[in-house]
Amino acid sequence: MTGRPLHLAVALDGAGWHPAAWREDDARPGDLLTARHWASLVAEAERGLLDFVTIEDALGLQSAAFHRPDDRTDQVRGSFDAVLLASYLAPLTTRVGLVPTTNVTHTEPFHVAIGTATLDHASLGRAGWRPQIASRAADAALFGRRATPRLTDEDVTDPERIAARLRDLFDEAADVVEAVRRLWDSWEDDAEIRDAATGRFLDRDKVHHIDFGGRWFSVKGPSITPRGPQGQPPVVSLAHAGVPYAFAAAASDVVTVTPHDRKGAAAILGQVDAAVTDAGRDRAERPLRVLADLLVVLDERPGAAAHRLARLDERAGAALRSDAEIFTGTPAELADLLLDWRTAGLDGFRLRPAALPHDLTAITRGLVPELQRRGAFRTAYDSTTLRGHLRLPRPASRYASAR
Secondary structure: OOOOOOEEEEEEOOOOOOOOHHHOOOOOHHHOOOHHHHHHHHHHHHHOOOOEEEEOOOOOOOOOOOOOOOOOOOOOOOOOOHHHHHHHHHHHOOOOEEEEEEEOOOOOHHHHHHHHHHHHHHOOOOEOEEEEOOOOHHHHHHOOOOOOOOOOOOHHHOHHHHHHHOHHHHHHHHHHHHHHHHHHHOEOOOOEEEEOOOOEEEOHHHEOOOOEEOOOOEEOOOOOOOOOOOOOOOEEEEOOOHHHHHHHHHHOOEEEEOOOOHHHHHHHHHHHHHHHHHHOOOOOOOOOEEEEEEEEEEOOOOOHHHHHHHHHHHHHOOOOOOOOEEEEEOHHHHHHHHHHHHOOOOOEEEEEEOOOOHHHHHHHHHHHHHHHHOOOOOOOOOOOOHHHHOOOOOOOOHHHHOO
């Protein structure tokens, strides 16, 4: 491979990112809520040497609308808990990173911390974590503890307007990430002695209260889960606008963004850089990887992907829409686009397969070999952890360094 590594990930969601994907001949809708469905997808991602997979999650049922529930019965509804699913998948894989999504508006930081730390142990250092705010006010009713802003149809036409309306939730999410990171650090790496001869299992001086106090909650700690192989699993966030760019600059190790061309990618990278400067973050000490999201419809035969997308749109009764750019073409044409956009300064890409398994295998067996032929992607894994794949250093526990 020539030059800096190209990072490549896939976003997995049900039958795929097209709402009619479950109706494709190879979709196997009866298997969607089975462990074997997910095991086969993640095994395919690992076969393609991808850095990581993200697993979508939500508190309420999926909806065709971003900001409110619906009562449609012609689209996939229902999902697994992403962290529990990732923990099941961990021993079935050996190299690919596993990045589940968790809601941080209605989930206790302590539970998030021990769940993701457990995943890091179960995967031997391949866990990541994607925090997500609750953007739908209706989801609050599932818990009955608080209300959240109700977005209007006008709000959701503009990412900046959405972000402004949800600013407090992003600020709260930044506190959640900070509390979770402290809980991950609350056990020093050598806190466990496990010496049966002396009867000492734990060095109590190396397990710390975190005493986090913020505007929305406080957490005393420590965690109940020892520090994982990565110390801190990488935090991955999705950002479309100024407020989430600021969140990523403060809280994330990887941010995925949604440009629609190379010029747009360069502009977004400038906004991310400005947010990093405003946050006072030293990127030499704390790197921030920036990946672009693309929703992909792929086929080896020229024109076949466009024909398939048209069929899917017809079945859905509407043209596919997405916050990310929609790419339709061959794996070779997608490779051209990725390498072109990369020149803007992107570290890599997270691809959203329109239909599973078709577009995932087109990535792993079509796109990846094409990138390898061009010397742009690895031909074998050269690390065993997600931090290693992403070329991110393993952080020391803040409490160990403070002594």
